[in-house]
Every structure is written in structure tokens, then in C-alpha cells.
Amino acid sequence: MIDPVTSVSAPAAEAIHRFLVKPADAGIVGAVDGGMLLEWIDKVAYAAAAQWSGRYCVTAYVGNIHLDRPIEVGELVELHANLVYTGRTSMHILVTVYSSDPTRRAPVQTAQCLTIFVAVGDDRQPVAVPQWSPTSILELQRHRQARARVSVRKSIEQAMAAQQYTAAGTAPSATLRFLAAPSDINWGGKVHGGKTMRWIDEAAYVCGADWAGQHVITSYFGGIRFYRPIVIGHVVEVTARLIHTGPRSMHFSVHVTSSDAHADEPALAAHGHAVVVALDDDGGARPIPQWRPESDEDRRLEDHARHLIDLRSLVEPFTMASDVPTDTEPNHFRIAAKSTP
Numbered sequence: 001m002i003d004p005v006t007s008v009s010a011p012a013a014e015a016i017h018r019f020l021v022k023p024a025d026a027g028i029v030g031a032v033d034g035g036m037l038l039e040w041i042d043k044v045a046y047a048a049a050a051q052w053s054g055r056y057c058v059t060a061y062v063g064n065i066h067l068d069r070p071i072e073v074g075e076l077v078e079l080h081a082n083l084v085y086t087g088r089t090s091m092h093i094l095v096t097v098y099s100s101d102p103t104r105r106a107p108v109q110t111a112q113c114l115t116i117f118v119a120v121g122d123d124r125q126p127v128a129v130p131q132w133s134p135t136s137i138l139e140l141q142r143h144r145q146a147r148a149r150v151s152v153r154k155s156i157e158q159a160m161a162a163q164q165y166t167a168a169g170t171a172p173s174a175t176l177r178f179l180a181a182p183s184d185i186n187w188g189g190k191v192h193g194g195k196t197m198r199w200i201d202e203a204a205y206v207c208g209a210d211w212a213g214q215h216v217i218t219s220y221f222g223g224i225r226f227y228r229p230i231v232i233g234h235v236v237e238v239t240a241r242l243i244h245t246g247p248r249s250m251h252f253s254v255h256v257t258s259s260d261a262h263a264d265e266p267a268l269a270a271h272g273h274a275v276v277v278a279l280d281d282d283g284g285a286r287p288i289p290q291w292r293p294e295s296d297e298d299r300r301l302e303d304h305a306r307h308l309i310d311l312r313s314l315v316e317p318f319t320m321a322s323d324v325p326t327d328t329e330p331n332h333f334r335i336a337a338k339s340t341p
């Protein structure tokens with residue numbers, strides 16, 4: 001049963017987080033890795049969803065995210081989470097990441113990602129949210145683009161759900177196994193979506209680094225869907241399996257399962273895709289060893305990876321704020337010109 005929408009007075013449709021990147025935020029290659037960035041994205045998107053709905057919210061889906069440039073220690077980062085579409089109980093939130101050396105004024109868009117949150121009541125069942133309507137040119141464009149993604153997202157979800165991963169596959173894989181710790185949970189008492197996505201990134205890194213024989217970095221995440229919450233003490237397994245290689249990229253399907261320590265059968269908690277690349281000395285992608293499918297399952301999953309690439313090509317990029325000068329842009333770069341005495 002979906003609860004009736006509660007009356008909320010002029011909820012805000014945007015959240016902004018702003019901070020300097022600390023040394024502890026850097027990954028193995030010295031820059032912020034994809035997992036840390038996804039944690040930041042999840043937190044700011046949650047803030048936007050919670051303040052709009054006035055409810056506790058859970059991450060349901062994270063769409064295409066391309067990491068356009070590395071974020072270095074000492075850079076100033078600003079994340080904008082903007083509501084772009086509402087369903088009955090869901091909020092589609094576009095997160096745009098800007099970063100820059102703080103000694104410069106010009107921001108650089110580092111990544112952009114669509115997230116979907118669902119508002120839940122005290123019984124953890126979905127509840128209706130206030131409906132949002134676009135008012136500016138930028139909001140109208142993004143609203144249309146978000147609606148157009150619904151059908152593509154369903155096609156991606158169906159394609160991913162239809163696949164089977166069995167022992168018949170011969171592709172390289174890597175599994176991380178651990179207990180969910182108290183430090184992994186959020187204010188709702190469950191492991192937050194950002195932490196789960198960081199685990200996905202770590203598993204893809206381990207498998208990618210082993211295949212390439214060197215450090216790698218994630219360049220893309222997509223189709224990350226959450227199926228059940230993970231709680232403290234659950235045994236978590238994160239398995240990344242190679243399903244396709246391009247000239248410079250490795251495509252992984254990553255499954256996250258969890259179970260009570262006393263239970264026999266783990267259940268699927270999340271599933272997504274990650275693409276990683278090996279870097280040369282100049283920070284560019286370098287060629288990697290090519291994987292050749294051997295079994296029928298290998299070939300089927302490689303066809304699946306190519307199909308996902310084709311589906312993603314149908315997605316229209318969201319309009320950048322800089323393309324519509326009269327609309328919002330990063331706040332910390334708005335520095336008033338000093339008057340001449």
C-alpha cells in the first residue's frame with residue numbers, strides 16, 4: 001500500500017556539496033577513484049531526495065556515469081544534485097560533478113550521473129512524493145531527457161536480468177568476501193548505496209588489474225540496480241567477471257550478494273557494470289591484452305556486453321548548465337570582480 005503524499009511547503013529541488021579533496025580520498029593510482037566518487041554522488045543525491053520528499057529514501061538505480069577526468073588531491077569539488085523527474089514514489093536526480101584547482105576560477109565538469117531514489121515510510125514501504133514540474137529552460141530540457149531514458153533503462157535492466165552466470169563460463173573473475181561492518185551503514189541503519197558501489201568498483205579493479213598486469217582506473221559505471229538492503233554482520237560477496245575487452249578497455253559484470261552469517265544461500269543485493277582502463281605514463285588509456293571467449297556462455301555474455309554498448313548509445317546526454325547561461329552553474333566559481341579604487 002502506497003501512503004498518500006504528505007503536504008510539504010516549497011521543498012528544495014537541489015542540493016549542493018562542496019569540499020576540498022583530502023589525501024585520504026585518493027585511490028591506488030593517486031587520484032580519486034570511481035568508488036569514492038560514487039559515494040559522494042550517492043550522498044548528495046540522497047540529500048536532494050530526502051529534502052524534496054521529507055522522507056527517508058533508498059537508492060534504487062544509478063545510470064550511466066562517465067568519468068571524464070581524474071580528480072586530484074587538493075582540488076575543490078562541487079556536486080550539484082538536481083531533481084529532473086518524479087514518479088509516483090521515485091525521484092530522478094541528476095548529479096553533476098565539477099572540480100578545479102582552487103587557484104583557478106574556471107570549473108571543469110568531471111562527471112554527470114542520473115540516480116533514482118525511492119521514498120519510504122516507517123514500515124520501509126514506498127510512499128508517494130510531491131510531484132515536481134520544470135520551470136526553467138534547463139529544467140525543461142533535462143526533464144524531457146530524463147523521461148526519454150525510462151524506456152532505455154528498462155531495456156538495459158531486462159537485458160541484464162536475462163543473463164545467467166554459471167561455472168560454464170571461463171572468463172577471468174575476482175571475488176571479494178567480507179562482513180558488513182558498523183562503519184559501512186548509513187543513518188537508516190543499512191549499508192548505503194554509495195558504499196555498495198565502492199565495493200563494485202574495488203572488485204572491478206582487482207579483476208582488471210590482474211588481467212592487465214598493472215594499475216587500472218574505472219572510466220564508466222552503468223546499470224547499477226539495488227535489490228535488497230545489506231545490514232551489519234551480513235556476509236558480503238562482490239564478484240566481478242570479465243565479459244568483453246575493447247582495444248583499451250575491460251568490461252565487467254559485477255554482482256553483490258549478501259546473507260546472514262548463519263544462512264546457507266546468499267541473495268542478490270546489487271548488480272551493475274563497470275568499465276576499467278589501464279593507464280600509460282601520461283594518464284591516457286593504453287592497449288590491454290585481448291580476451292577471447294571460449295565457452296558458449298562466454299560468447300553469450302560478450303554479445304550481451306556489445307548489446308549494452310548499443311543500448312547506451314541511444315541515451316541522449318543531459319544538457320550542461322553551461323549550455324544555458326541564464327541557469328545555475330557552480331557557485332564557488334562566482335567570484336565578484338573587485339572594484340578599482
